[in-house]
Amino acid sequence: MELECPYPAGIQHFRPPYCPRVDCPSRAGDGPAFRFRSRGRYRRACDRRIVRRFHCHVCCRSFSVQTFRVDYQLKRPELTAAVFDAFVSKVTQRQTARCQNCTRATVRRRLILLSRHAREFHDAVLKRARARGSLRGRFQLDELETFERDRRLCPVTMPVLIHEESRFVLHVEAVALAARGGLSPRLLVRKKQLEAKVGVRRSGSREAVKRCFEVLAAALGPSTGAVLATDQKPAYSAVLSAVMGGRCAHERHPGRAARTVSNPLWPINHTLAMLRDGLSRLVRRSWGVSKERDWLARHAWIWIAYRNYIRAFTNRKKRTTSALRAGLVSQPISKNKFFEWRVPPLCWTTSEGSQSSGSLCAGDLRGPLP
Numbered sequence: 474m475e476l477e478c479p480y481p482a483g484i485q486h487f488r489p490p491y492c493p494r495v496d497c498p499s500r501a502g503d504g505p506a507f508r509f510r511s512r513g514r515y516r517r518a519c520d521r522r523i524v525r526r527f528h529c530h531v532c533c534r535s536f537s538v539q540t541f542r543v544d545y546q547l548k549r550p551e552l553t554a555a556v557f558d559a560f561v562s563k564v565t566q567r568q569t570a571r572c573q574n575c576t577r578a579t580v581r582r583r584l585i586l587l588s589r590h591a592r593e594f595h596d597a598v599l600k601r602a603r604a605r606g607s608l609r610g611r612f613q614l615d616e617l618e619t620f621e622r623d624r625r626l627c628p629v630t631m632p633v634l635i636h637e638e639s640r641f642v643l644h645v646e647a648v649a650l651a652a653r654g655g656l657s658p659r660l661l662v663r664k665k666q667l668e669a670k671v672g673v674r675r676s677g678s679r680e681a682v683k684r685c686f687e688v689l690a691a692a693l694g695p696s697t698g699a700v701l702a703t704d705q706k707p708a709y710s711a712v713l714s715a716v717m718g719g720r721c722a723h724e725r726h727p728g729r730a731a732r733t734v735s736n737p738l739w740p741i742n743h744t745l746a747m748l749r750d751g752l753s754r755l756v757r758r759s760w761g762v763s764k765e766r767d768w769l770a771r772h773a774w775i776w777i778a779y780r781n782y783i784r785a786f787t788n789r790k791k792r793t794t795s796a797l798r799a800g801l802v803s804q805p806i807s808k809n810k811f812f813e814w815r816v817p818p819l820c821w822t823t824s825e826g827s828q829s830s831g832s833l834c835a836g837d838l839r840g841p842l843p
């Protein structure tokens with residue numbers, strides 16, 4: 474079962490490879506084998522498409538082809554492609570709702586769905602890369618600063634980790650920074666009020682950077698070395714050596730150097746510039762800024778799916794993507810293909826460094842069932 478194309482026979486000749494009920498005994502490692510039979514079909518109300526149903530002989534419950542698809546339980550599945558385009562094209566949620574003639578709640582729910590799918594697909598790609606040992610080379614990390622609600626009182630940092638040659642984004646976080654200094658008397662009063670309400674705002678930068686390095690360490694596998702380039706922020710060296718020991722060489726470059734193509738940190742600087750250009754929440758001096766950083770992180774994962782797997786690598790290299798250049802997928806993926814099937818709950822590793830035959834892991838398929 475290939476991650477990029479899990480069901481090559483398509484929706485017409487679909488055969489369920491496993492029971493989608495996470496508590497089905499067949500999903501347990503030592504449980505009975507999955508057996509099913511066809512149980513008729515129904516016409517989907519939203520798009521009049523015929524959907525086949527199945528019955529699981531193990532847990533004696535039914536499910537349909539839709540249970541395996543990203544557009545499961547959507548009343549307006551036709552919105553997905555347009556809303557995805559808006560999410561990566563600097564269009565705000567309110568404007569997206571106006572353009573697509575839907576409510577803002579619909580856009581928000583689609584953001585949750587698409588970001589969850591993007592994250593699950595990305596995690597599966599990294600897990601497979603670890604099993605195959607296909608990720609190697611040079612990496613770069615830097616932090617993008619933005620804010621939630623208030624620029625001075627509630628700053629936010631986003632550490633972004635990329636593969637240098639392919640610009641493949643490995644990980645992103647959105648965490649709080651402490652309030653800025655030199656506040657006016659009016660802002661000092663507001664700061665005190667905020668602290669009384671939600672506590673003192675502390676920086677989560679170090680922990681977020683640590684999580685980025687842990688993702689890198691996990692994706693590389695236990696014996697693969699790497700080179701990481703960052704600016705000269707003192708914390709990076711200590712966190713990197715704590716997480717990866719001597720496996721990762723660290724290059725430090727002046728962060729205040731001109732951000733031109735001759736700057737060694739150009740790949741990460743360019744990636745952060747593209748992120749700012751793609752996300753409406755990151756546009757400076759606008760009212761589209763995130764009110765809560767968790768939503769910013771969700772939105773960023775949709776952009777990462779677009780950057781890694783769907784967008785052409787450059788305007789001149791239209792037939793390749795970042796993930797393809799990094800050797801992590803076998804083909805470019807269209808947005809319709811990317812958001813067609815939910816990520817199969819496969820174990821890509823059975824033991825360190827070996828690829829599995831596609832055994833199932835109970836509990837990996839999240840989300841409601843009919």
Ligand SMILES: [Zn+2]
Binds near residue numbers: 492497498529530532
């Ligand atoms: Zn079952």
